[in-house]
Amino acid sequence: MKKLIAAATLVLLTAGPFASAQESPDWAGDLSPISAADWNRETARHLLERAGFGGTPADIDALAKLSPQAAVRRLVYFEGAPAADLPAFDHSGIFDEGIDPFPPSRPATTALAEKNGEALGIKVKASGNRPQQAIVNQFFYWLRASRLETERVAVWWANRMVATPRPLQEKMALFWHGHFATSEEKVRDYRKMLQQVELFQREGLGNFRSLLINVAQDPAMLAFLDAGVNVKGSPNENFAREIMELFTMGVGQYSEQDIREAARAFTGWNFVGLTFHVDADKHDAGPKTFLGQTANYDGVGIIDRILEAPPTAGYISGKLYRFFVRDEISPELKAALGQRLREAHYDIAPLLETIFLSKDFYAEASRGTRIKSPVEFVVSTYRRLGQPALPGVPDFNRVTEALGQHLLFPPTVAGWTYGRSWITPSLLIERGNFALDLAFPDIEFIPEDRYPVYPTGAEIRAVHQRLRAGEDMISATRPVDEKAGDDMMAMSNKVDRAEAFNTRYASYRGWQMAIERVKPIVRNLPRLDLAQMVLIKELKTPLEVVDYFAARFLAVPLADETRRALAKTLEHELGSADVLASATVLEEPLRVLLHLMLSRPEYQLG
């Protein structure tokens, strides 16, 4: 393999489409704007890739025709861009009165039922078998239904990423979702998750102060970081710690005492339903000493003090820079960008305008060096292929989850780590497998929002089958994989056989109730016409086709030997070196080429 690499570096490159990129001088670190003379198709393509999700050759041409200033303003301020005329989220209607506030666990739900004689809006049965069963069913119903509906929100959002004429709006929402990471896993209410995404879409390019206050008062965030239990006399530090460590300043810029004082200022901040609400009698209105100053701070006061603190602007602009430009940022550049953000009173758009116009952004070190995140990888693939909307197969959520970026389910409050951690041996293979399913549909596709799959799904299916075979509830809900011998059986597998309810049955019944009400995701496949793509360009030889695909899909040039090997395979599949003469048999060989091209390490870079 080493030999192969060495050989490749010796070969002279002939890839035409990239010729101009090779001439780019060393612009790294230079924030002055790029001139019109340096503006071309390659710079336009780079801009569209980073400030959006890439596009078709026509999309790139449209930007290349503008001045660099106009191109950047089109993306950042939507000047000359059509309105994003896309439908609002279509609710399935799964919410029932009584579900909110949702107890933190099944034991908490049944404890509530014992105490009050009802929970989740359902009364304990007066007598008879398993008097709390309907309540526990409802508990599992909502867990399942909210999760499925949240995945529909993710599909709705991803479709906007694919279809919008204002891609930076969605890309910024994606950035803020990773920055203010909040997960349905804990929030357990798709309505709050949706509301938060809409906030990011609305204010993602607006003012950071306003955004930060709105996030701090956002029910999903309040639920996620335990705001409800942060009360006068017993402050909970979770939110206060994260707002400084992750959202604004970075670790090490404040003391543990600052965290405790800030937590006091946020006491009483809570939500009722989907609305922010301050519990006045739970708010600690006394004086707090925070970052060296003493005042009767409330939450907004703390936020303003944080925004005044020197590290904040640099932290935020540095993070934006690493998201849009490069993994590494020099202290000088970070300081300069922080200064820019501060001068703009924390307006985000002018900072991005500076970044996207800068020579640094177009420097060689910035181009084709960023590993696309899974969501960017999938969305930009559809955009490059000219798909007008998000296909339902392959399943967007399953693909991106397997690749490590499940929207609305970030792993922790720190969000996703961008960069090299997106790629492991198995994830690289997984990306290639997505490309195969794109080129040649997987006829074994199972919609997992309808059909309970392995591993928990197997339990649910088994309960279903046994009940329908007439087994009683206790027998029907025994574990599928029950191993013999009580002394060796794992504790967690010992069956829950409480008198008042049956948990396994509730989990099954909850699934039934959920799929009855959650609307299905439309399972249309991508429609590709690669032959038309090639014929319209009047490409004649396999090598021309390979170069066209490379220019359309890749941000870094292919080694010459790779180009030739791909062309050879294409020629072999066509049974001819004459592309035009092969017009009617072109499609399948081109699908093979697409799969090969999209599986390559080069395709992971943008």
Add this chain to the structure above:
Amino acid sequence: MITRRKWLKYAGAGLVAGSLPLSRVAQAAAAEAARAGRILVVLELSGGNDGLNTIVPYGDDAYYKLRPTIGIKQKALRKLDEHWGFNPGLLGFERLWKNGELALMHGCGYEQPSFSHFTSMAYWHTATPNSGDEYGWYGRLADAIDSDNRPNLLVNIDTSQSLAVKSRHHTPVVFDDPERFQRRTLAQEHGLIEQVAAGARPNAALDYLNKVSVSAAEASALVREAWAKYKTPVDYGIAPLQLPKVAACINAGLPAQLYYLAFRNNAFDTHVQQPDLHQRLLSYMADAVHGFTRDMERLGQGDRVSVMVFSEFGRRAPENTNRGTDHGTANFMYFAGKGVKGGHYGKPLSLTALDEGDNLIHTTDFRRVYATAIDGWLRGNCATQVLKGEFESFPVFAA
């Protein structure tokens, strides 16, 4: 130091040992292989596990003063002795303890503790508290014990790569689902799809991707075959934490010696309504570790494999007002396995001498436990080099 050729010999001997009656020579070779090829499995409990409610000092009144509502009542505990009791969820640990296969490492932490998950976890991953390192301690360990850069020495079973396994010279095999660790290709693509080539211009990101691509091609077949031929009667519980996948790889004679796994997604971050949730998490963890230990024994690999368990911090000593606990400091670490001399190690934490933030003051630098794994178990004789300082081992493993 093991050369690649020697290694292949060892691996071969290991496979033979599992299937055929052994001659004396083969037995000696297998013994040498076992010694040289010892395996360490590191299990991370992310989120900060509450040590006080895991191994409960029920004999200390101070415990019940600190934990008036979430303190676990004596009668609910699985008692080890007159002072300590296991959380009721720890049936698996109790079984290991009774077999003398569980070591409790008391009071593990570091000076000037960080209360941030991410910072503290990074300290544990790099073994550099209040500092940093480009590479993880496990990655540095791989580099130290194998200068030949054997492929597939270091395995991280997770959805993304941990900082702990980041290595200068080794490419960790990172996968989550063995059945998906397979490049699906059409016949006409063979030979071409896995070829990589350096970029026309210097591009560090592309070089990295190419390296990972080569590793993927080599490792995926091994792992997939290992998983396909593995079947176990052992009960690992509801959430086996990737441990059956490790068992499959060991069963198949994969050359990996260093495995790294995590109980993911900050699961142990129990700020609110801790007791039920915490007990459930612990039962999953202990069921899995116990199942794995039994499975290793079943496969005749018990003497070769040890598990080390850690978390990035413990919880605040007093409970909070939400039946939970906030981020804290020192905590237990654990070794499990047939090679372990079960018992207590290190000095128990004081529940009365807390710091000004109501936190436990650590008694054992966690790097001493790493050193125990490196030199005591793996016989690496390189703890000082890997950990960049002198850390005394505990006698957890027979000399």
